Amino acid sequence: MREVRVKICGLKTPQDLAAVARAGAACAGFNFFPKSPRYVTPAEARALAVAAPEGLCKVALVVDADDATLDGIVAEVPLDMLQLHGHETPARVAEIKARYGLPVMKVIGVAVEADLAPLLDYQLVADQILVDAKAPKDAVLPGGNGLTFDWRLLVGRKWLKPWMLAGGLTPGNVGQAIQRTGARQVDVASGVESAPGVKDAGRIAAFVEAAQGVKGGVPILR
Numbered sequence: 489m490r491e492v493r494v495k496i497c498g499l500k501t502p503q504d505l506a507a508v509a510r511a512g513a514a515c516a517g518f519n520f521f522p523k524s525p526r527y528v529t530p531a532e533a534r535a536l537a538v539a540a541p542e543g544l545c546k547v548a549l550v551v552d553a554d555d556a557t558l559d560g561i562v563a564e565v566p567l568d569m570l571q572l573h574g575h576e577t578p579a580r581v582a583e584i585k586a587r588y589g590l591p592v593m594k595v596i597g598v599a600v601e602a603d604l605a606p607l608l609d610y611q612l613v614a615d616q617i618l619v620d621a622k623a624p625k626d627a628v629l630p631g632g633n634g635l636t637f638d639w640r641l642l643v644g645r646k647w648l649k650p651w652m653l654a655g656g657l658t659p660g661n662v663g664q665a666i667q668r669t670g671a672r673q674v675d676v677a678s679g680v681e682s683a684p685g686v687k688d689a690g691r692i693a694a695f696v697e698a699a700q701g702v703k704g705g706v707p708i709l710r
């Protein structure tokens with residue numbers, strides 16, 4: 489069975505990038521949501537992206553970004569994927585994909601089974617799906633809150649596109665999350681930090697090791 493791919497999201501410094509590369513993560517995420525403690529400007533992200541080792545997938549996280557914002561990011565930062573973490577409709581996802589010619593990963597926030605209903609429509613237009621915990625109504629951030637959801641909601645689901653699991657993952661629970669859901673890709677932001685926006689190299693290494701050490705990855709049926 490192929491290795492689990494890990495994305496570490498919200499990198500801000502060259503030290504973060506070095507820790508991610510050293511740990512053997514597949515993807516690095518740059519966060520362009522201004523209210524996030526993980527926010528980077530396009531210029532800051534560019535400096536990191538150009539220094540990234542060959543083969544590390546560079547992902548831009550945006551939230552309901554307009555064309556002008558996306559134009560600025562895409563023009564400045566060498567990217568491999570756009571992560572749409574807002575309320576982008578399927579039509580908007582298709583528009584962004586066509587405009588920039590980059591693979592697009594659409595995020596679905598999940599708390600209850602009904603939240604998965606839009607999955608089919610999004611899978612028809614996006615290249616990948618990221619399933620994250622749904623943010624509470626009063627939350628400032630639509631993601632990156634360190635919240636998990638009921639992983640049983642994903643068990644036995646048929647996927648048309650590659651998908652990634654996120655939401656409250658940590659070095660301590662990622663192995664169980666992979667075994668329970670059958671995820672082959674995982675994403676983490678707050679679970680590898682010592683404080684909001686401050687990445688911890690030891691936790692990054694432990695997370696990747698825990699994710700890649702899972703044998704089997706067979707979903708447990710409900």
Ligand SMILES: O=C(O)c1ccccc1N[C@@H]1O[C@H](COP(=O)(O)O)[C@@H](O)[C@H]1O
Pocket residue numbers: 497498517519521524525526549551573618620629630631632633634635654655656657675676677678679
């Ligand atoms: O991390 C953020 O600050 C953030 C802000 C706005 C939207 C998404 C954000 N992060 C993404 O949320 C999930 C889960 O994060 P966590 O591991 O629970 O902290 C992940 O996909 C991040 O990329």
